[in-house]
Amino acid sequence: MYRKVIIARIGEIALKGLNRSKFEQRLARNMRQATSDCGPANIRWSQSRFYVEPENDSYNIELAMKRLTKVFGIVSISLAYEIESEFDKIKELSYFVMNNKLEAMGNPKNVRFKVETKRGLKSFPMQSLQVSSEIGGSLDDDYECLIVDVHNPDITLFIELRENTYVYTDIVKACGGMPVGSNGKACLLLSGGIDSPVAGYMIGKRGVNLCAVHFYSYPYTSERAKEKVIELAKLVAKYTGTIKLAVVPFTDIQLAIDENCRSELSTVIMRRSMMRIACRVARINGCSAIITGEAVGQVASQTMQAIYCTNEACDMPVYRPLIGMDKMEVVAIAQDIGTFETSILPYEDCCTVFTPKHPKTKPSLKEVVEEEEKYNYKELENIAVENIEVISCS
Ligand code: ATP
Ligand code: MG
Numbered sequence: 001m002y003r004k005v006i007i008a009r010i011g012e013i014a015l016k017g018l019n020r021s022k023f024e025q026r027l028a029r030n031m032r033q034a035t036s037d038c039g040p041a042n043i044r045w046s047q048s049r050f051y052v053e054p055e056n057d058s059y060n061i062e063l064a065m066k067r068l069t070k071v072f073g074i075v076s077i078s079l080a081y082e083i084e085s086e087f088d089k090i091k092e093l094s095y096f097v098m099n100n101k102l103e104a105m106g107n108p109k110n111v112r113f114k115v116e117t118k119r120g121l122k123s124f125p126m127q128s129l130q131v132s133s134e135i136g137g138s139l140d141d142d143y144e145c146l147i148v149d150v151h152n153p154d155i156t157l158f159i160e161l162r163e164n165t166y167v168y169t170d171i172v173k174a175c176g177g178m179p180v181g182s183n184g185k186a187c188l189l190l191s192g193g194i195d196s197p198v199a200g201y202m203i204g205k206r207g208v209n210l211c212a213v214h215f216y217s218y219p220y221t222s223e224r225a226k227e228k229v230i231e232l233a234k235l236v237a238k239y240t241g242t243i244k245l246a247v248v249p250f251t252d253i254q255l256a257i258d259e260n261c262r263s264e265l266s267t268v269i270m271r272r273s274m275m276r277i278a279c280r281v282a283r284i285n286g287c288s289a290i291i292t293g294e295a296v297g298q299v300a301s302q303t304m305q306a307i308y309c310t311n312e313a314c315d316m317p318v319y320r321p322l323i324g325m326d327k328m329e330v331v332a333i334a335q336d337i338g339t340f341e342t343s344i345l346p347y348e349d350c351c352t353v354f355t356p357k358h359p360k361t362k363p364s365l366k367e368v369v370e371e372e373e374k375y376n377y378k379e380l381e382n383i384a385v386e387n388i389e390v391i392s393c394s
Contacts, residue, residue, distance in 0.1 A: 002081040002093060004061055006052035007166060008068055011075035011176050014048045027073040027179040033241060034071050038064040047120060047162075050074070053082075065172065070239050072177035072205050078158070080168035085121055085161055087131070093167050094135050094157060095142075101155055101169045102145065112149035113139070117159040124161050131159060178207030180240050185209040186289040186319065187282035189274065190233060190245070192225055192347060195293030195322055197232045197339040198330050202321040203291050204240035211285045212236075212243050212393075213278050215250040220354070225347035233393035235339045242394040246281045249387050250274075253380045254354050260375040263356040267301045268363050269372050270354065272313035277381055279316050281388070290318045295325055300359035309368045 008031070013023040028043050031050065035041065039059035041052050052064060061079065068077050083093045094115070102111065115136035117128035126134075135157075140148050160166040188200040190212040200210055214229045226247060237243045253273050257266050278290050294302045301310065311318055322330055334340035 002083060002096065004054065005080050005082045005166060006061065006065060006068065007078045007080050007160075007168070008050040008052065008071075008074045008174070009076045010048055010050065010073060012178060013073055023073070023179055023182050026182045027071070030071050030073070030179050030181065030241065031068060034067040035064045038067070069172060069174040071179075072175055072207065072239060073179035073182075074174040075176050076171050076174050078166075078168040078171050080158075080160075080166035082164050082166055085124060085163070085165045087126065087134075090131070090159060090161075090165050090167065091135050091138065093165075094139065094159065097167045097169060098139055098143070098146075098155070098157055101157075102143075105155075107145070109145050110147060111145050111155060112147050112153045113155040113157065114148060114150045114153040115139070115157045115159065117161065120160065120162040128161070131161070135159070175205060175239065177205035180204055180207055181209050183207035184289075185211065185285065185287045186291050187278055187285060187287040188212040188236075188243075188291045189278055189293070190214050190229055190236075191293070192228045192232065192343065192345075193293065194327075194334050194340065194343040195295065195298075195330055197236050197293075197343060198333045198337070199291050199293040199321045200236045200243075201239055201333070201337050201339070203319060204236065210236070210240050210243050210291075211246070211281070211287060213246045213248060213281045215248050215274055215277075217251045217254050217354075218249070220251060220254070221348050228342060228345050228347050230391055230393055231342050232339055233391075235337075235342060237394050239337070242392055244285065245391045245393050246285075247389045247391060248277055248281075248384050249389075250384060253377070253384060256375040256377075256380055258354055261371045264358055264360040265363055265368055265371045266354065266356050267359045268306050268309045268368050271301055271306075271310040272368070272372065273377055273381060275310055275314040275318070276377075277384060279314050280381075280385055282316060288316070290314060290316055292318060292320050293322055293330075294320045295322045295327070295330070298327065300361045303361045305362045305364070306360075309363050309365050312365055 016023055031043055040055040044051050083089045115132040117131040119128040158168050186208050188210050190196045212233055216226055233243045233245045257269050261269050
């Protein structure tokens, strides 16, 4: 039997200069973590390729492939077979791989194919074109169903000549981006909606480690609404690694705003409180930024004027990766990354429970700050922070 190896290709990391090895080491660590329950394997890298080499047959290679497509920094992966770099052996392996592929396709007739060889091993005695044409010609002669077509093939048989040689037919797309942990840490405001998990995914994709904060207004929002948010954090953590979720008891703050402040400004005042608390959680967790799922104009609290008022309460950079996106674009990403189905479960969010009938879409900072003084937010926010429940989501 031939040895199976997963080849993972990197994207942006390959463009890094002197720092490149740091990114590579980080990626290897993240790959190891993501596949830790697949069995024992060696992970090594050379020339913009990472190799996952299982130590024995018990290794769950299908599961590892699935996991690696979600590791940021990897652009694509292939399940390859490995052999010594000797022409006869490579040819034999090519037949084996082609056989497997045809079988998996249900042995159809008239299959167009080509062989593509990459030669990273300069000492190999043949040019890559020569390897492709000899093996391609031979396959063409021996298989009645195969027809050479270099322009529009149904199957491409890839041969990578390196220290050893790798043969495969399929390239599976992965997430791309930068390895998580290579670009610092940020705190995600995670609601139960569609947007904020996508915002977390997008920032995570740029290599940022995440923690999250959720505001929870029990009994106005149910235990199941909280479970839903934990589930969303776990789904995002499939890409970013473990997310520490701080669940903030928010009921008393919402009630105080409801009782004391003009209802048309209550949403913006509530959001300012969320921001202040999020900044505190962020600092405690060593974060340098806040992330939200806001997009211009999506709701009354996301007009330019309302975001200005919200932002002013926060003394740390706030990044809003969805700011210029349409809801449909966000939904498409949510579906793609697997958070959509959970996001649309019909549990209420604390924002919606206390939503005023006529929120002001163009609040001025002056009136908001004046109105905010009408409730004892400092004290209530201290109590909320003291009573945070921390849940590790992975
Ligand atoms: P989403 O789909 O993310 O819920 P939304 O369109 O419902 O977004 P809002 O409710 O105004 O928008 O919230 C805007 C952003 O504020 C959210 O994307 C999220 O980052 C944050 N946010 C809202 N509610 C909460 C909450 N209960 N806990 C933590 N963050 C929240
Ligand atoms: Mg929401």
